[in-house]
Amino acid sequence: MQQQDKDITLDLEKIRQDIDTVDEQIQNLLNRRAKLAEAVAKTKFAQEENPVFYRPEREAQVLRKVMERNQGPLSDQTIARLFREIMSACLALEAPQSIAFLGPQGTFTQAAVIKHFGQDAVMRPITTIDEVFREVESGSAHYGVVPVENSSEGVVNHTLDCFRASHLHVIGEVELPIHHQFLISANTRKDSIKQIYAHQQALAQCRQWLDAHYPGVERVPLSSNAEAARRIRNEWHSAAIAGDVAAQFYDLEILHANIEDNPANTTRFLVIGREKSSRSGHDKTSLLISAHDRAGALMEILAPFAKHQITLTSIETRPALPEKWAYVFFIDLKGHVDDENVANALNEIRPHVKELRVLGSYPIAVL
Amino acid sequence: MQQQDKDITLDLEKIRQDIDTVDEQIQNLLNRRAKLAEAVAKTKFAQEENPVFYRPEREAQVLRKVMERNQGPLSDQTIARLFREIMSACLALEAPQSIAFLGPQGTFTQAAVIKHFGQDAVMRPITTIDEVFREVESGSAHYGVVPVENSSEGVVNHTLDCFRASHLHVIGEVELPIHHQFLISANTRKDSIKQIYAHQQALAQCRQWLDAHYPGVERVPLSSNAEAARRIRNEWHSAAIAGDVAAQFYDLEILHANIEDNPANTTRFLVIGREKSSRSGHDKTSLLISAHDRAGALMEILAPFAKHQITLTSIETRPALPEKWAYVFFIDLKGHVDDENVANALNEIRPHVKELRVLGSYPIAVL
Structure with a gap:
């Protein structure tokens, strides 16, 4: 028994040595990845004066690839989360990204910022949703994160209203579980x-x-x-x-505790930025449409989506501002504005509405 | 110019391919590390009936090694943070660790839990500090995290008082920056x-x-x-x-914003558990000492520490409970109770005080 114990202890020692070796290899590769990220930054600076470093579509693609080829034992979710942190650390080295979000620190919105940008982002808690938009518009922050649906009031109308007055783009979405x-x-x-x-x-x-x-x-x-x-x-x-x-x-x-019927209940946030996100292959598009005040207005909007086999994931109506709009719809659909069927549907809708604005096309939340 | 642009674009494509290759290697190694962690778990189960999976001293040693050998470009802090997440993910695979902490979710204490245990720990927000202690004592949670010093009230007396009535051990400390x-x-x-x-x-x-x-x-x-x-x-x-x-x-x-004079201002948390932490090489020890009510009592306590060249990092006095104690001191020092000089000092102090309890020896916060 003494002997057996000793063998097992030796074994444990051996496994720990293996872990140390693996750790060293991981560390070398992490730093190699960081060097490559620096090379990307240098190349981009040689190409453009104000290069964009955060590319949501590329990040989504990397994460999906990681999850697809994953053999375990780490779960797809876990390995993707680790890679998000790794990418966040590398991105911070290329160019630290500052993120304005609806504060204070320690709220769900900050949790969403960390989930999306990793812990290496520079967090800037802001007091109101309007100011988050202004910070990003003025360039004081690279990106903003604002709640768009939450458990206590459904859609956050204030966020939707801010989009009316802003030309920022939606470049991502984040979902967090909520509990009652x-x-x-x-x-x-x-x-x-x-x-x-x-x-x-x-x-x-x-x-x-x-x-x-x-x-x-x-x-x-x-x-x-x-x-x-x-x-x-x-x-x-x-x-x-x-x-x-x-x-x-x-x-x-x-x-x-946690008495909600559906444990998969989530609250949703949008990531806003000054540049558009390119196609990632699994995208969503958010639209703002102001319709005419006439019978069948909504039908004229919805029919082309059905015709082009586009899935709508959400539709919200907001009271119009007095003189400007009759109805305002916020519509989320699956697909990217650069997809042919989406582009065609939008072209067919445009003549029938007062205004159609693409708030943004962005990768569907990976995690 | 056109040609040059094209070269650079090709270059960027090439770098991205290299990144993809590195990512695949990192992923394989992460899963290999996870497999080794599973082997550790199996070996431990073969050895003991109720094995302990979280070893704070080993984790601190791994993180210090990672920081020491780090060549960059990732900073020591960043690489250590990534490894903490990797270890957390592997530990969750061996045996998910549930952590009771002073809630609610989204507080600084939760941030401390994430910093210390990584995001894969099972977070259990608890309403009071007493209950955090009880959850860990009863085995409902593996570990607990409680504030011990904060900006608004200095030392959290309630936490110190809980230690008087508990036989849990301090197994770690966490420090977080605070802002005014x-x-x-x-x-x-x-x-x-x-x-x-x-x-x-x-x-x-x-x-x-x-x-x-x-x-x-x-x-x-x-x-x-x-x-x-x-x-x-x-x-x-x-x-x-x-x-x-x-x-x-x-x-x-x-x-x-952030008007504090010293930006390195931190708030401190203690990690509590049922098992002691072994020596990691850079440790701290927390003591509870109840002194006699007589002149020179504090001197009798402090002199042996000076004699054995032990650095005290903190000393707090609490009003004694009426009949039991005259003074109660909470003392933090550098070193582990298994260090010879610490053991000697404690042996010299013991005869002169009513009670001396080692609340715990634990690795000094690495990050």
Whole structure:
């Protein structure tokens, strides 16, 4: 037994030596990759005065290739995440990229920035969505990241409104999972919960769980989950559904964690920049269309997409500004504006609408 | 010119092919490393029934080796960060590690968890520091991360108090940079700022900046920076110093960003676990000492450290619990309890104090 133990220990020592050898090889290759990235930077500077270093379509292609050829044991997701960090480190060496995002630090939007740009990006938290746009427009930041759909208010209308007044391009999207918590205050009598407060959307996203665990208890929709959390502080008969941040801020107890029916529930962010993204092969396009105020206006827009077999992934209507537009639609579709069928569909739609703007074509979120 | 452009483009194509080749090699090595990590796991399971997979001293050694042999162009910091992510991914494959931390998600403590354990750790936000300790004690989480020093209240006494009642070990430390923001409300008249509110420590940490930019303006110490932020909302003559989170929560404007005098200002976290960490070669030790209530008690504690040439990095005094202790000191020193000089010093101190507990010896933060 003593002997066997010793063998195994020796074995462990041997494996660790192998790991050290592999680590050294990985390190050499990482630095070799960084040197090649520097060579790319030099070549680009020789070609152009203001070269663009971050190429979302190329990054998406690299990540997809990595995932396709992956044999494990590391999962496709894990290996892609490691490569995003490696590319981020190399890009920071070529030219550090500064990213303006809706602050403060430590929010979901920052998590989205890290997921998309890696930890080597220079993070610049900004107080409002408008200012994120202005920072990127003025060149103070290379790129911006703004929420476009979230759990508590659905589409972030303010972001869509900013696109109306801006000529920035959407160059990427980021998706993050979200969770809902069932919260009570120190005053709550757990056995006497008579009302459950939350934003309508959160109530909907937890409906099955609520049916199973709190059947017959009144569900009260409020303006936001944060308002729900605030309100239960001094009540003994109510509970709220909200996120971790609200729970912490209002000092509430998480009675049940992650109660959302669909664990794949995500919140979505857009990456904005001054240059367009080229085709990556798996792209999405965001459009802003202002239609005429007449019957069948939406049909005239949708028919060409169907005809050219284009998949729409989202359509949102915004109240028009008084004199300018009758309706404004924000439409996301699968494909790139440089794809023939997308180009054809847009050409057919254009004569029938007041304005059609391509907000951007960009790689579908890889991770 | 046309020709030259073409050459350069070809060149860029060639470099990109080289990058693809390097990427494939890196990917193969990453998966080879993961396989070796799996072999380590199998060997450990053959040896013990409940093997420990996370070895902080080994991880610190790997990171230091990586930094020492690094030739660039990637910086030592960057390459170490990439290796931490690689090790985290491999460790998650051996046995996913769950980390309890003071929530909510998106706080600085979570940033510390990610910095120390990488993104592949299973994050478990917990509402109070006590509960983080309990989660680790009960085995519900493998490790815990708790703040021990922060900018707004100095040492986090609550964490120190938890150590009194716990037999967990400190197995690591994490340091994060912190920033102070100069905040005003929508009501503030920028030219008429008469008071600047903040916690005493934040005022001290921004003293030079305040002297230069707001000489002669009254500085009012409050119980916390959050309280300072809250108070200025309805005032027109005041400003506050606080972090990004408070700025966002109270909808305040960041008039001047990152005004701390020392940009290397950090906040510190401790990693707690059930097993001790072995020597890594560059270690720190945290002690809890309850002294007798008599003159010269502190001298009796400090003299042996000086005699054995041990560097103290921190010493904190806590009010004793009524009947149990007279004074309680929390002391951090450089060295490991298995180092001869540290062991000797502790043996000399022990007879002179009521209690001496080694909270843990752990690798000095590498990054």
